[in-house]
Amino acid sequence: VQMDNQSSPRKVPSVCSFRYGLSLLLHVCNSIIMSQRMCLSLTMVVMVNSSDPHGVPNASTEDSLDVMKSPVYNWSPKTQGIIFSSIFYGILIIQIPVGYLSEKYSIKKMIGSALFLSSLFSLILPMAAEGGEAWIIACRAAQGVSQGSALIAQHAIWVKWAPPLERGRLTSLSLSGVLLGPFIVLLVTGFICQSLGWPVVFYIFGACGCGVSLLWFLLFYDDPKTHPCISVSEKNYILSSLNQQSSSRTRSLPIKAMIKSLPLWAIVFGSFAFHWTNNIMLFYTPTFVDSNLHVNVKENGLLSALPYLFAWSFGILAGHTADFFLSRNILRLNTIRKLFSTLGLFLPPFFGLCLIHLSFSFSSTIVFLILTGSTGSFCMAGLLINGLDIAPSYYGFLKGVTNVIGMIGGLISSILCGMILNENPESGWFKIFFLTAGVNVTSLLFCLIFGKAEIQDWDKDRPEQTRL
Numbered sequence: 276v277q278m279d280n281q282s283s284p285r286k287v288p289s290v291c292s293f294r295y296g297l298s299l300l301l302h303v304c305n306s307i308i309m310s311q312r313m314c315l316s317l318t319m320v321v322m323v324n325s326s327d328p329h330g331v332p333n334a335s336t337e338d339s340l341d342v343m344k345s346p347v348y349n350w351s352p353k354t355q356g357i358i359f360s361s362i363f364y365g366i367l368i369i370q371i372p373v374g375y376l377s378e379k380y381s382i383k384k385m386i387g388s389a390l391f392l393s394s395l396f397s398l399i400l401p402m403a404a405e406g407g408e409a410w411i412i413a414c415r416a417a418q419g420v421s422q423g424s425a426l427i428a429q430h431a432i433w434v435k436w437a438p439p440l441e442r443g444r445l446t447s448l449s450l451s452g453v454l455l456g457p458f459i460v461l462l463v464t465g466f467i468c469q470s471l472g473w474p475v476v477f478y479i480f481g482a483c484g485c486g487v488s489l490l491w492f493l494l495f496y497d498d499p500k501t502h503p504c505i506s507v508s509e510k511n512y513i514l515s516s517l518n519q520q521s522s523s524r525t526r527s528l529p530i531k532a533m534i535k536s537l538p539l540w541a542i543v544f545g546s547f548a549f550h551w552t553n554n555i556m557l558f559y560t561p562t563f564v565d566s567n568l569h570v571n572v573k574e575n576g577l578l579s580a581l582p583y584l585f586a587w588s589f590g591i592l593a594g595h596t597a598d599f600f601l602s603r604n605i606l607r608l609n610t611i612r613k614l615f616s617t618l619g620l621f622l623p624p625f626f627g628l629c630l631i632h633l634s635f636s637f638s639s640t641i642v643f644l645i646l647t648g649s650t651g652s653f654c655m656a657g658l659l660i661n662g663l664d665i666a667p668s669y670y671g672f673l674k675g676v677t678n679v680i681g682m683i684g685g686l687i688s689s690i691l692c693g694m695i696l697n698e699n700p701e702s703g704w705f706k707i708f709f710l711t712a713g714v715n716v717t718s719l720l721f722c723l724i725f726g727k728a729e730i731q732d733w734d735k736d737r738p739e740q741t742r743l
Contacts, residue, residue, distance in 0.1 A: 293505040294436050294445065294513065300494060301429055301449035304390055307484045308422050309456030311397040312362060314480060315415070316457075317464045317561045317576055318473040319359075322404070323350050346405060346474075352700075354408060356693020359558045361412040363686045365419025366426075367679055373424045374675020375528075377431040385428040387491045393421035394484025401474035426453075427678060431671035433663065435498055438516035440602050442663060447594020447655045451587050454652055457557065458583035465576030528672060532733035537725040538665050539673065545616055545658035545726075546681035548718035549651060552623045552711050554685035555692050556582065556648040566700060568640065578641060582648025590652035593618075597656035608664065609728040612657050616726070619654030620719040623647050624712035631705050658722060665727060666734040684714070 350358070377385060396418035403414035429449065437445045460480065467476050496502040499510050533539055560579045564570065570578065593615055600606040606614070630643035662673040688711070695703040 292509050293502065294441075294499075294509070295448070297432070297436060297495065298445045298448040300491065301432070302452035302455070303487055304386065304425065304429075304491060305449065305452030306456040306459065307480065307487050308390065308393060308425055309453050310460040310480045311393055311418070311477075311484060312422060313457040313460045313557065314397070314464065314476050315359065315400075316558050317461055317572070317579065318468060318476055319350075319355055320561055320565055320572055320575060321468050321473050322346070322348055323355065346401075348404070350408070352693050352697040356690050356697075358408065358412060358415065359693070360554075360686050360689040361415040362419035362422070363682050363689075365416040365421075366423035366682050367419075367686070369420045369423040370427045370675040370679045370682070371672070372675070373427045374430075374672040374678075377428040377671035377675075378669070382428050382431055382497050383492070383495050386425045386495075387488050389421045389424035389428070390484055390491060391488040393418050393425065394481045394488065396421065397477050397481035397484065400477045423678075427671070427675045430663075430674040432497075434667055434670055435517070436513065437663075438513060440516075441598060442660060443594040443597035443601070443656050444591075445594075446660050446663075447590050447597075450655050450659065451590040451594075451652070454583050454587040454590055456583075458580045458587060461561070461576045461580035461583065463576070465571075465573035468572055528669065529733040532731075533666075533669075533673075536665075536731055536733070538727035538731060539662075539677075541722045541724075541726040542658050542661050542665075542673075542677050543680050544718040544721045545620065545654070545661075546677040547684035548620050548715045549654050549658065550678075550681035550685035551688040551714050552620075552651055554689045555707060555711065556623070556651070558689055559692055559696075560644070560648060562696070563644070563704065567704075568637065578644070581641070582645045585645050585649035586652040589649055590655045593653045593656035607728075609726070612661050612664065612728045613723055613726055614657070615653045615655075616657030616661075616722050617719060619651050619657055620715045620722070622650035622653070624708060624715045626650065627708035627711060628705075631708055658726070661726065661728065665729065665731050667730070668734050 373385065396414055400411065400414050400418075403410040433442060433446055460476075464476050467473075467479065499505055499513050502510075560582065561575050564575050564578050568575075568578065597611050597615060600611050601608060626643050626646040630640065630647055634640040634643055662677060663670050666673055691710075692707055695706050699706075
């Protein structure tokens with residue numbers, strides 16, 4: 276590993292290092308978390324196949340066995356929207372406290388415990404569904420508390436582990452697990468539902484999560500200074516690139532300055548729009564495929580998975596491209612953030628409207644569906660990492676705040692989507708994408724006008740990092 280300071284930005288150490296292994300481990304954790312969250316999106320298609328939640332009284336023995344293996348319920352689209360969004364109730368409650376506490380307490384314990392609890396709730400979700408709508412909503416909300424803790428706490432890791440010139444690729448690699456998870460679950464869920472029954476989907480991903488949480492406790496350490504396996508050269512490289520910055524654990528939060536910060540509000544508006552669009556595609560892609568393409572559950576899973584495969588690729592590509600532009604001094608950091616934020620916020624609603632008006636064949640529908648669901652991942656090299664640029668001292672807390680506001684957007688969009696489709700399943704999609712375009716373009720304009728990528732004055736009483 277090359278031990279250079281930041282004055283030699285092109286000499287970046289090899290990717291065969293522990294910090295990239297850590298990014299890959301977070302990638303797996305995020306994949307599991309999103310798989311557990313996404314399970315319900317596709318299983319819902321087979322969970323509501325009957326108007327009688329316990330089957331037909333005069334059904335054959337084979338039909339009765341199928342109902343026992345895969346129970347079905349009488350949930351309206353409106354009820355399904357509430358169940359889909361219930362996981363965000365827990366996330367909204369926990370993210371700001373976890374963001375603040377992640378700067379003070381062990382991230383290792385927070386993420387490991389949160390992943391284990393999320394997996395436990397996944398294992399008991401089929402039992403909760405049998406108990407009724409209230410039980411499954413409560414289970415998903417509790418799972419949201421666990422998932423929100425893991426997804427927010429991890430951002431504070433990069434304050435100590437990510438050299439500035441590698442932030443794009445390290446964060447995009449770890450966060451892209453959020454996109455790989457839905458791809459995996461959509462790819463296999465249809466087959467599992469038809470062969471083993473939908474409850475097995477939750478059992479499989481719950482068990483995988485328990486295993487990954489154990490792996491996390493064994494491999495991760497909060498600080499490169501204390502990790503027993505990291506090489507001395509890599510440890511010194513990380514510490515020197517971060518200029519041995521002082522910790523913010525004993526500092527109070529400059530709340531008033533944060534409220535007045537327009538660059539922070541730019542991230543807030545961008546996060547709101549990103550989650551608004553992402554949640555619609557996350558939860559309603561299988562519903563769109565089912566209502567417009569009329570395919571079976573296996574084909575639905577395969578088609579719904581394709582946008583996430585491309586989103587996963589675009590996310591990793593965006594991170595590497597951003598770091599390339601930065602390390603070669605091709606673009607300023609502020610320009611890079613705005614470029615990828617523009618791509619991530621403008622392209623999804625644009626292709627969404629194309630999906631409604633220009634899809635004249637099966638293949639054209641699939642192409643526009645893929646582009647609508649995948650191009651939002653460009654935000655991984657834009658607004659989703661921008662908080663680390665403007666205030667690294669308070670990154671965990673800021674990520675919690677911006678994500679809560681973003682999740683409010685996701686909560687609103689998923690509920691509205693269910694209500695719109697409940698009233699008009701055929702023409703409702705145009706209203707959904709038109710409304711999404713308005714939200715995204717408005718937020719994007721605010722980001723372009725007020726967004727910054729420099730450390731703000733209210734964070735400058737700590738040693739400042741070198742900026743390009």
